[in-house]
Amino acid sequence: MAAYTTAPEDVEMGLKERMVVLVEKKSSTGLIWKVTGALLVMALCLGGILLFAWYWNGRPEMMTKSSYTEALIEKDTTEKSDPHYRLRRISSKAKAAIHLEGSYEEGESLSDQIEWRNGQGQAFAQGGFRLENNQIVIPQTGLYFVYSQASFRVSCNDGDEEGAGKRLMPLSHRIWRDSDSVGSKVSLMSAVRSACQNTAQEDSYRVGQGWYNAIYLGAVFQLNKGDKLWTETNQPSELETDEGKTFFGVFAL
Known part of the structure; x- marks a missing residue:
């Protein structure tokens, strides 16, 4: 049966390879988090813009409906005062x-x-x-x-x-x-x-x-x-x- 031995150089080379692999994994994880954070910020900004646009576009319509309701109430009150x-x-x-x-x-x-x-x-x-x-x-x-x-x-x-x-x-x-x-x-x-x-x-x-x-x-x-x-x-x-x-x-x- 053959026996295998590990030289000091082999051990050192293995450690270096492992260290390189660990560094690569840390770099990939950080990049993912950065990309995710950027997407989240963009989504929040886009949501804020859409909400702001919806509010200002809907406000005139709300004001128009309110004015129309007030006009109807006034008209109804005037008509009910008519005996006919x-x-x-x-x-x-x-x-x-x-x-x-x-x-x-x-x-x-x-x-x-x-x-x-x-x-x-x-x-x-x-x-x-x-x-x-x-x-x-x-x-x-x-x-x-x-x-x-x-x-x-x-x-x-x-x-x-x-x-x-x-x-x-x-x-x-x-x-x-x-x-x-x-x-x-x-x-x-x-x-x-x-x-x-x-x-x-x-x-x-x-x-x-x-x-x-x-x-x-x-x-x-x-x-x-x-x-x-x-x-x-x-x-x-x-x-x-x-x-x-x-x-x-x-x-x-």
């Missing part, structure tokens, strides 16, 4: 609606009654509603809100002489319904006012301004397809027919 706000809000969601403006010229109106007109002023019709023979024709069976207003201005003096009496004048406004299911016309709504009964308005009587009041009717009804609605007013010659004062309408719920 709820009526407009309901009618804006209606599937079908009609709104008519009234006019009256003595001797020319139909049957000495208010003549309802479509396509004039704020008047319109949609969703199948029709105006035929001064009557509103219901397009489909369902629930409807029916409304009407008649405005009056009455001269209350019986004469021009001082101390002349004031005549009482009853004013009435009614909405009729004609339905095949009912078989005859029925009164949906009606109201009566007594004109010239307010003595606090004497100064107005003397200067010829007259007595002014309005009768408003409005309620929900179950109506059938083909039903016809119309109005009847007992003093049409005393009506105020300026735009927005005398009207008649229906809208589906």
Whole structure:
């Protein structure tokens, strides 16, 4: 069996080789840590830049949304102070609606009654509603809100002489319904006012301004397809027919 011996030179050479290997390993590890640190710093810088850009790009949009919300709140508050706000809000969601403006010229109106007109002023019709023979024709069976207003201005003096009496004048406004299911016309709504009964308005009587009041009717009804609605007013010659004062309408719920 052969024996091997190690010379001092071999031992020294082995130690040198091992020392070289250890130095190389330490250098590789340090380089890795440096590269990793540099990448981490770059990632942090990039993240900061992206965050900064997102904040400034999103800030105008946030400000715009905030201003828009404030405007909506202000608009909503203003609208709710309007007495007709709820009526407009309901009618804006209606599937079908009609709104008519009234006019009256003595001797020319139909049957000495208010003549309802479509396509004039704020008047319109949609969703199948029709105006035929001064009557509103219901397009489909369902629930409807029916409304009407008649405005009056009455001269209350019986004469021009001082101390002349004031005549009482009853004013009435009614909405009729004609339905095949009912078989005859029925009164949906009606109201009566007594004109010239307010003595606090004497100064107005003397200067010829007259007595002014309005009768408003409005309620929900179950109506059938083909039903016809119309109005009847007992003093049409005393009506105020300026735009927005005398009207008649229906809208589906």
